[in-house]
Amino acid sequence: MRIVIIGSGNVATHLAFALKAAQMEVIQIWSNQYHNAVILANQVGAKAIHHLNEIDETADICILAVKDDAIAAVADQLAGFGGIVLHTSGSVNMDVFTSKVNDYGVFYPLQTFSKGKAVDFKVIPICIEAKDEHILKNIKQLAKQLSNTVVEVDSEKRQILHLAAVFACNFANHLYALSELLLKRNDLDLDLLRPLIMETAVKVQDAQPINVQTGPAIRNDEQTLKKHERLLSNEPQLLNIYQTLSESIKKMQK
Amino acid sequence: MRIVIIGSGNVATHLAFALKAAQMEVIQIWSNQYHNAVILANQVGAKAIHHLNEIDETADICILAVKDDAIAAVADQLAGFGGIVLHTSGSVNMDVFTSKVNDYGVFYPLQTFSKGKAVDFKVIPICIEAKDEHILKNIKQLAKQLSNTVVEVDSEKRQILHLAAVFACNFANHLYALSELLLKRNDLDLDLLRPLIMETAVKVQDAQPINVQTGPAIRNDEQTLKKHERLLSNEPQLLNIYQTLSESIKKMQK
Numbered sequence: 001m002r003i004v005i006i007g008s009g010n011v012a013t014h015l016a017f018a019l020k021a022a023q024m025e026v027i028q029i030w031s032n033q034y035h036n037a038v039i040l041a042n043q044v045g046a047k048a049i050h051h052l053n054e055i056d057e058t059a060d061i062c063i064l065a066v067k068d069d070a071i072a073a074v075a076d077q078l079a080g081f082g083g084i085v086l087h088t089s090g091s092v093n094m095d096v097f098t099s100k101v102n103d104y105g106v107f108y109p110l111q112t113f114s115k116g117k118a119v120d121f122k123v124i125p126i127c128i129e130a131k132d133e134h135i136l137k138n139i140k141q142l143a144k145q146l147s148n149t150v151v152e153v154d155s156e157k158r159q160i161l162h163l164a165a166v167f168a169c170n171f172a173n174h175l176y177a178l179s180e181l182l183l184k185r186n187d188l189d190l191d192l193l194r195p196l197i198m199e200t201a202v203k204v205q206d207a208q209p210i211n212v213q214t215g216p217a218i219r220n221d222e223q224t225l226k227k228h229e230r231l232l233s234n235e236p237q238l239l240n241i242y243q244t245l246s247e248s249i250k251k252m253q254k
Numbered sequence: 255m256r257i258v259i260i261g262s263g264n265v266a267t268h269l270a271f272a273l274k275a276a277q278m279e280v281i282q283i284w285s286n287q288y289h290n291a292v293i294l295a296n297q298v299g300a301k302a303i304h305h306l307n308e309i310d311e312t313a314d315i316c317i318l319a320v321k322d323d324a325i326a327a328v329a330d331q332l333a334g335f336g337g338i339v340l341h342t343s344g345s346v347n348m349d350v351f352t353s354k355v356n357d358y359g360v361f362y363p364l365q366t367f368s369k370g371k372a373v374d375f376k377v378i379p380i381c382i383e384a385k386d387e388h389i390l391k392n393i394k395q396l397a398k399q400l401s402n403t404v405v406e407v408d409s410e411k412r413q414i415l416h417l418a419a420v421f422a423c424n425f426a427n428h429l430y431a432l433s434e435l436l437l438k439r440n441d442l443d444l445d446l447l448r449p450l451i452m453e454t455a456v457k458v459q460d461a462q463p464i465n466v467q468t469g470p471a472i473r474n475d476e477q478t479l480k481k482h483e484r485l486l487s488n489e490p491q492l493l494n495i496y497q498t499l500s501e502s503i504k505k506m507q508k
Contacts, residue, residue: 170469177463201455209431215424
């Protein structure tokens with residue numbers, strides 16, 4: 001498969017490397033920051049292009065790994081593309097492509113990517129969707145070369161997945177950040193909590209989170225809850241989060 | 255070392271196994287539920303006892319792995335104990351032992367324990383504190399046989415650590431649970447998010463959480479934030495958490 005990648009951010013970068021590793025041919029890369037396209041292109045043996053009208057229209061697939069609100073504008077310039085146009089967004093409906101390009105679909109890798117941090121694509125679920133069955137088959141073929149978990153998910157459910165990922169990933173990371181803030185203010189190091197953070201994630205790999213909940217809220221340990229609230233009396237933002245999440249844990253238990 | 259364990263819950267169980275594995279002698283176990291003491295005692299070659307007055311007062315250490323609010327009451331009955339009395343709580347001040355027992359301290363393993371789920375004690379930080387230097391030395395000797403990370407932490411800082419652990423562990427797990435709730439209501443499976451949960455925890459093992467924050471809030475992606483709020487319009491509890499944490503992410507960025 002000959003593939004064009006639009007974008008040079010985290011998703012574009014990790015995808016380009018994974019495609020190359022899977023023996024697929026990334027032929028061109030475009031980015032609104034040309035120098036970033038050059039850097040990435042050099043790493044995967046592709047050619048950086050200055051303008052979207054330079055795209056090789058005979059390529060099999062064009063992957064738009066750009067910001068959500070840029071997808072429509074880029075698609076507007078791909079009317080002549082002969083292959084399949086895909087976006088990689090969790091929250092943008094597939095119909096963003098309607099009446100813009102002929103063959104299209106969605107290729108959403110459910111993972112958090114950071115530059116410079118390698119990930120094993122094989123374990124990343126890829127959620128796919130397509131305009132029709134024929135295109136779906138092609139996207140599935142592509143996805144299966146990268147990952148062991150390829151699932152068909154329509155736009156509506158993909159939005160839910162993306163929202164659930166915000167809770168389980170973005171918000172969880174923010175709690176780690178708040179935790180570190182609290183520790184630093186008291187000359188303590190996050191290293192003391194890092195094993196706990198790992199174990200908390202490991203634990204739910206083969207358990208339901210609701211069944212392994214621990215802590216003062218689930219035990220209805222009012223004494224500790226009050227003690228913690230006192231410790232946070234000068235931190236209104238942290239106190240609010242502490243109370244909101246403790247209440248939510250108690251509610252869920254019922 | 256000859257050790258008595260009070261309690262038969264998660265901490266008591268994991269501790270008893272770890273002590274045994276480290277070639278220490280767990281001689282007695284007491285629990286307010288005698289049959290649980292018997293089960294655990296049989297597994298580690300100890301003797302279950304019916305009453306606290308049966309404790310072998312010549313043992314080196316007595317570890318109280320009981321509920322926070324039971325520590326004082328148990329300590330009241332250990333006045334004759336000749337060794338060191340320890341509790342394992344993150345939030346109870348060491349002075350709970352003052353004028354109750356002679357030699358005392360704290361032995362707080364910073365981990366989340368679940369029955370039936372093995373943990374590697376070697377990587378668990380153990381926070382210790384003692385009445386005096388001599389006792390501290392003894393506790394340190396015990397702790398170092400179990401873990402590679404032994405740190406002295408006074409009662410005040412231990413409370414902060416415990417509170418920070420509630421954010422990074424208990425609350426993170428609750429977010430996983432909310433995420434699963436949302437998925438289930440839409441016939442989606444948490445399996446799709448499990449690799450993401452792992453990667454989110456792995457990522458902060460050698461990075462600061464604040465530096466690897468992703469998601470719509472940190473990008474100030476108002477379009478996606480609004481979309482998510484609409485998806486949660488019938489879920490006031492989830493919506494409240496979504497808005498509270500998104501605001502907090504934006505604030506922290508500033």
